[in-house]
Amino acid sequence: MNGILLLALGDAWNEVRLPHPVKVTAYCTALYGTYVNWLVTSIAAAFGTAANSPITSAGHSGQPWQESFVAMGFLTVAIAVIATSILVLWGLRGTAAEVNDSWKHSEFNIPREAEGHRS
Numbered sequence: 001m002n003g004i005l006l007l008a009l010g011d012a013w014n015e016v017r018l019p020h021p022v023k024v025t026a027y028c029t030a031l032y033g034t035y036v037n038w039l040v041t042s043i044a045a046a047f048g049t050a051a052n053s054p055i056t057s058a059g060h061s062g063q064p065w066q067e068s069f070v071a072m073g074f075l076t077v078a079i080a081v082i083a084t085s086i087l088v089l090w091g092l093r094g095t096a097a098e099v100n101d102s103w104k105h106s107e108f109n110i111p112r113e114a115e116g117h118r119s
Helices: 002-015 020-047 064-092 112-117
Strands: none
Touching: 002 020, 002 064, 020 064
């Protein structure tokens, strides 16, 4: 799912209107969230932890320190993804309300004076 999140962010990134430091923060937290999620998931599989996914653990469980380590890793990923989502949505808030009326006249070649006289 992180790949889909990055694809969606990449598609919308040019529309995000944030101050430069905030945009850099959103970018860094997005990368952190996706790569650390991959890393923590791989570590959880290697340790055989079950705290965050008892259904898929197939009866395995790691040492308490391993379970705690993986849980803290996933917690930081969740915080990063939520922060990224909030920042990107904040940056997109103004662009959704903007209306571009340039298509009305250029595409159909309708003179402005004739707009009110259409039947």
